[in-house]
Amino acid sequence: MIKGIHHISMKCKNDEEYQKVKFFYTETLKLSVFKECDNCILFDTGAGMIEIFKDGKEDLEKGTIRHFAFTVDDTDACAEKVKSDGYEVFVEPKDIQIGGDPSLKARIAFCRGPLGEEIEFFCQKW
Secondary structure, three states: OOOOOOEEEEEOOOHHHHHHHHHHHHHHOOOEEEEEOOOEEEEEOOOOEEEEEOOOOOOOOOOOOOOEEEEOOOHHHHHHHHHHOOOOEEEEEEEEEEOOOOOEEEEEEEEEOOOOOEEEEEEEEO
């Protein structure tokens, strides 16, 4: 029934915020623009989309989504790029192991994007 996540959607409250978000996803995280129209932009993550609307009217409260994660090849490089562009990395790169049989090993880091969204960089270790 479910084949995967098609997109995650967020909303900007004004054009200035929209431009910051656009810069973050295209220049900092190097995502390509799939489509841009009058009131939104879609970024291609390679395994789904991030949709940003620019027609919000006020600050949005933090929602129930805890974070979203990007599959990456180099967690440390992603965290360094985000920091060098002035964004907060609130969980520095670290190795984790998620229990179970078999266990899942990964290197992760977390940052905040321009809208306060929490983003995880997830590099699975085989």
